[in-house]
Amino acid sequence: DGGITQSPKYLFRKEGQNVTLSCEQNLNHDAMYWYRQDPGQGLRLIYYSQIVNDFQKGDIAEGYSVSREKKESFPLTVTSAQKNPTAFYLCASRIGPNTEAFFGQGTRLTVV
Amino acid sequence: SQQGEEDPQALSIQEGENATMNCSYKTSINNLQWYRQNSGRGLVHLILIRSNEREKHSGRLRVTLDTSKKSSSLLITASRAADTASYFCATDAVGGNNRKLIWGLGTSLAVNP
Numbered sequence: 001d002g003g004i005t006q007s008p009k010y011l012f013r014k015e016g017q018n019v020t021l022s023c024e025q026n027l028n029h030d031a032m033y034w035y036r037q038d039p040g041q042g043l044r045l046i047y048y049s050q051i052v053n054d055f056q057k058g059d060i061a062e063g064y065s066v067s068r069e070k071k072e073s074f075p076l077t078v079t080s081a082q083k084n085p086t087a088f089y090l091c092a093s094r095i096g097p098n099t100e101a102f103f104g105q106g107t108r109l110t111v112v
Numbered sequence: 113s114q115q116g117e118e119d120p121q122a123l124s125i126q127e128g129e130n131a132t133m134n135c136s137y138k139t140s141i142n143n144l145q146w147y148r149q150n151s152g153r154g155l156v157h158l159i160l161i162r163s164n165e166r167e168k169h170s171g172r173l174r175v176t177l178d179t180s181k182k183s184s185s186l187l188i189t190a191s192r193a194a195d196t197a198s199y200f201c202a203t204d205a206v207g208g209n210n211r212k213l214i215w216g217l218g219t220s221l222a223v224n225p
Contacts, residue, residue, distance in 0.1 A: 041218075101213060
């Protein structure tokens with residue numbers, strides 16, 4: 001079955017710690033995205049990538065980093081510089097512009 | 113950046129009633145898309161309507177697009193309790209940076225049995 005997989009589903013981070021959220025897709029999509037969603041809010045774009053080895057900052061990139069070394073993988077690292085990381089993180093992919101996006105099931109990150 | 117705005121922010125109806133949600137946007141678009149999100153889950157694509165289309169149907173869903181008013185509506189007919197979710201609109205802008213979807217803030221729909 002083709003799809004997009006995020007792991008883990010729940011993640012707990014201690015103050016000052018970096019954590020990495022995984023996003024893998026087997027849909028052969030070129031474009032991948034990371035969003036942050038806070039309770040009762042819409043989606044805010046963190047980073048996106050249109051092609052392997054290339055990515056661009058979204059609207060709220062500070063405190064986050066990404067890599068795109070393989071077409072199917074787009075991991076997101078939440079660094080200690082992100083002061084308020086507790087949120088629901090969503091990864092998405094699509095073939096390219098003007099097409100539908102497919103979403104993973106999300107990772108809920110909590111700072112403890 | 114969030115350019116879409118859905119209204120109402122929240123909607124509560126009885127099972128069997130129709131639900132209508134609206135979305136407004138600011139720039140010229142190639143298409144407008146509607147997505148659904150169940151609580152604590154990822155988003156699921158519902159329907160895509162292109163800028164040269166005025167209406168599109170998919171099962172119990174009907175989407176209209178008025179590019180002159182920069183607005184769209186999503187109608188869910190004969191609603192069911194299972195339709196309870198948040199609904200988001202998203203647009204692909206014309207030209208410039210159309211590589212990312214621009215999202216609205218969503219409408220939370222509650223369908224009461």
